[in-house]
Amino acid sequence: MAHFEKANSLNEWLDQRLAVNTLQRVLQTEYWIPKNINFLWAMGMVLAITFGILLVSGIFLLMYYQPNVDTAFDSVNYTIMREVGFGWLWRHVHAVAASVVFLIIYIHMFTGIYYGSYKKGREIIWISGMLLFVAFSAEAFSGYMLPWGQMSYWAGMVITNLFSAGSLELNGVVEWIRGDYVPAQAFLTRFFMLHVLLIPLAILALIGVHFGALRIPHVNNQDGEEFDFDVEAEKYKAGDKKSSKVIAFANDFLSKDMFVVAVYLVFFFYLVFWNYGFAMDPVNFDPADGLKTPAHIYPEWYFLWSYEILRPFSKDIGLIAFAFAQVIFVLLPFLDRSPNAVPARRRGLFFIWFWLMLIDMIALTAMGKLPPEGIYSTIGLVAAVAFILLWIALPIITMFEKKV
Amino acid sequence: MKEFKILAVVVFFSLVTYWLVEPLAHSVLHKHVDSNHFTYADLPALEKTGDVANGKELVMGAGACTGCHSLEVAGISASMDPVTAASSYGVNPPDLSVVGAIYDDKFLAALIKDPASALKVSHKFDPDSGKMHPMTQFYGAGGDMDQEVADMVAYLKSIAPKAEDVTPAVAFENACGRCHSVRYERWTQMGEKPMFKFKKDEYRFDANVLEYQEHLTKYMGKLPPDLSMYYRSRNVHFLETFIEDPQSHMEGTAMPRVGVNAESAEKVIEYLADSADTLRDDRERIGMYVMIFMLVFTVFAYLWKREIWKDLH
Numbered sequence: 028m029a030h031f032e033k034a035n036s037l038n039e040w041l042d043q044r045l046a047v048n049t050l051q052r053v054l055q056t057e058y059w060i061p062k063n064i065n066f067l068w069a070m071g072m073v074l075a076i077t078f079g080i081l082l083v084s085g086i087f088l089l090m091y092y093q094p095n096v097d098t099a100f101d102s103v104n105y106t107i108m109r110e111v112g113f114g115w116l117w118r119h120v121h122a123v124a125a126s127v128v129f130l131i132i133y134i135h136m137f138t139g140i141y142y143g144s145y146k147k148g149r150e151i152i153w154i155s156g157m158l159l160f161v162a163f164s165a166e167a168f169s170g171y172m173l174p175w176g177q178m179s180y181w182a183g184m185v186i187t188n189l190f191s192a193g194s195l196e197l198n199g200v201v202e203w204i205r206g207d208y209v210p211a212q213a214f215l216t217r218f219f220m221l222h223v224l225l226i227p228l229a230i231l232a233l234i235g236v237h238f239g240a241l242r243i244p245h246v247n248n249q250d251g252e253e254f255d256f257d258v259e260a261e262k263y264k265a266g267d268k269k270s271s272k273v274i275a276f277a278n279d280f281l282s283k284d285m286f287v288v289a290v291y292l293v294f295f296f297y298l299v300f301w302n303y304g305f306a307m308d309p310v311n312f313d314p315a316d317g318l319k320t321p322a323h324i325y326p327e328w329y330f331l332w333s334y335e336i337l338r339p340f341s342k343d344i345g346l347i348a349f350a351f352a353q354v355i356f357v358l359l360p361f362l363d364r365s366p367n368a369v370p371a372r373r374r375g376l377f378f379i380w381f382w383l384m385l386i387d388m389i390a391l392t393a394m395g396k397l398p399p400e401g402i403y404s405t406i407g408l409v410a411a412v413a414f415i416l417l418w419i420a421l422p423i424i425t426m427f428e429k430k431v
Numbered sequence: 432m433k434e435f436k437i438l439a440v441v442v443f444f445s446l447v448t449y450w451l452v453e454p455l456a457h458s459v460l461h462k463h464v465d466s467n468h469f470t471y472a473d474l475p476a477l478e479k480t481g482d483v484a485n486g487k488e489l490v491m492g493a494g495a496c497t498g499c500h501s502l503e504v505a506g507i508s509a510s511m512d513p514v515t516a517a518s519s520y521g522v523n524p525p526d527l528s529v530v531g532a533i534y535d536d537k538f539l540a541a542l543i544k545d546p547a548s549a550l551k552v553s554h555k556f557d558p559d560s561g562k563m564h565p566m567t568q569f570y571g572a573g574g575d576m577d578q579e580v581a582d583m584v585a586y587l588k589s590i591a592p593k594a595e596d597v598t599p600a601v602a603f604e605n606a607c608g609r610c611h612s613v614r615y616e617r618w619t620q621m622g623e624k625p626m627f628k629f630k631k632d633e634y635r636f637d638a639n640v641l642e643y644q645e646h647l648t649k650y651m652g653k654l655p656p657d658l659s660m661y662y663r664s665r666n667v668h669f670l671e672t673f674i675e676d677p678q679s680h681m682e683g684t685a686m687p688r689v690g691v692n693a694e695s696a697e698k699v700i701e702y703l704a705d706s707a708d709t710l711r712d713d714r715e716r717i718g719m720y721v722m723i724f725m726l727v728f729t730v731f732a733y734l735w736k737r738e739i740w741k742d743l744h
Contacts, residue, residue: 109615130445285736286732304453309664310664312707398460
């Protein structure tokens with residue numbers, strides 16, 4: 028049995044048993060972050076807070092939601108929206124957060140791409156981040172099924188149909204996923220389980236990996252500068268905070284994060300109370316009806332770009348292009364052959380590649396919602412082909428990049 | 432400052448994306464229909480001044496309106512229960528007590544003279560094919576027909592409450608509620624569903640509603656949808672223009688133009704808003720509190736950041 032001295036304070040008592048002082052040092056006061064950063068470095072905290080908001084609002088909704096095809100729609104639109112005190116608030120918060128979280132994820136992703144934060148030891152950060160993107164996508168899709176409105180039903184129908192793999196006609200796989208020939212009770216209950224248990228667990232685990240992966244390579248800075256964190260940390264600890272290139276996670280980094288979070292929350296709550304329509308599609312306020320296909324079926328805005336890569340091609344080619352689009356971002360650290368881990372503006376052709384990719388994805392997003400007719404389907408086709416060509420071009424243009 | 436430049440870039444691309452997938456996409460996805468503000472310009476204006484006493488005789492006269500319609504304010508109750516009425520006419524004919532306040536005058540006159548055209552359902556009720564609209568048109572009582580119609584309208588208006596006294600529920604029930612249910616408001620095509628003490632009474636009521644709906648389905652071709660969530664599944668502009676003229680959005684639909692005046696249309700939409708977005712006033716109010724809290728929080732967050740970072744720069 029270990030020997031314990033009598034503690035003189037609660038802090039000391041806890042420190043003896045849990046090493047709270049060491050934990051605080053390692054996780055906060057001596058967890059070093061570069062000083063040369065801008066507000067885009069706060070997106071991680073903004074995402075953590077948004078995930079927290081989703082979790083808490085989700086717990087409240089879970090107390091009244093009923094995963095049954097006969098009562099699901101009314102449990103959301105009547106019970107939660109009208110009967111439960113502040114149910115409407117939790118529902119709007121949950122719906123808007125689920126949409127806005129993707130805006131922040133995309134900003135976070137493109138920040139990483141721009142500053143080269145996926146290279147030179149930071150590959151696992153990038154890969155775990157992209158796995159989080161996949162997990163969030165699955166979470167968003169499964170959650171979208173739950174109100175059991177027209178878009179829930181028909182989006183569920185269309186997306187599960189993708190698993191028949193085109194001309195392979197693997198209808199058995201589709202039935203296995205649905206638990207029925209069409210989306211029905213078995214389908215709703217299993218997506219409910221995925222949404223409230225399995226995927227959140229996976230997200231929590233992946234967040235752990237994502238944070239852990241930051242430890243050894245450290246956070247990037249806005250000039251891609253390489254420096255010795257230990258030397259800079261010694262300077263900081265010696266009291267020379269002004270010339271040190273690092274800051275402590277808490278309270279230095281945290282105080283800036285919280286200011287960005289505060290500004291973000293002003294924007295977020297403006298959306299929750301006054302501009303929530305983009306996150307709550309009107310069509311989904313019609314109850315699910317398997318005999319009535321909506322005039323237009325489109326996913327939520329954050330899936331539109333990959334939907335548009337599927338749509339302009341013939342069935343099989345479209346599916347292959349779609350599968351390509353789903354995995355290609357994960358491979359970014361290996362497709363980028365350049366030796367430079369510096370901001371895109373110092374990387375010549377890659378700088379052009381970055382803006383073309385961003386504009387192309389916005390074009391795909393817009394065309395994914397518009398009806399596939401006339402000029403829209405032409406633009407969609409061009410943008411989808413451009414997306415694939417950009418990724419094929421990436422290893423080539425980066426291979427010839429000069430060391431800066 | 433560099434941070435503001437970066438912020439401007441982020442905001443610019445976010446807004447462009449928003450504009451493309453929301454305002455632009457929706458303007459392309461949905462048919463654009465202009466509102467005529469319930470003027471019913473296609474219907475002839477009432478030129479004669481109506482005489483209430485004569486109108487009363489015409490409305491109550493043998494073989495006239497009260498043969499089928501009840502007129503509760505004048506003590507004339509319905510001759511059939513709603514289910515029997517629906518089996519005879521397809522839908523239960525409305526009580527005429529408040530019609531003068533809810534419907535447009537020109538529309539009432541046109542309806543009396545030629546129901547199928549006023550309701551814009553001539554494509555469904557074509558006399559040549561032998562399908563007559565269940566409401567018989569008024570053939571005149573021997574005098575000047577325009578004068579007689581004006582008299583009837585004048586009488587109906589004289590017994591109706593003032594337009595501002597019509598509640599959203601009354602406007603909805605009269606104009607929409609004999610075809611559409613609103614289950615979140617306990618409204619059925621046969622009236623508000625009461626709370627029953629005994630299950631057997633509730634089953635009896637439900638069975639009657641189902642029977643009514645069967646007749647209605649036969650009459651309309653399909654059961655008209657429940658409107659509980661229509662305020663959120665359709666936008667206000669859609670509801671206004673659709674109520675004004677269903678054919679403008681859905682050519683060939685069996686839904687008649689109901690002919691409500693502008694004030695009543697507003698009340699119908701208010702009723703739908705109460706059903707689908709019941710707590711919208713709470714949302715506005717609490718939204719303001721949350722905003723004030725967040726702005727104060729932001730100020731403190733900024734002060735804290737400044738305090739900490741003054742040692743770092």
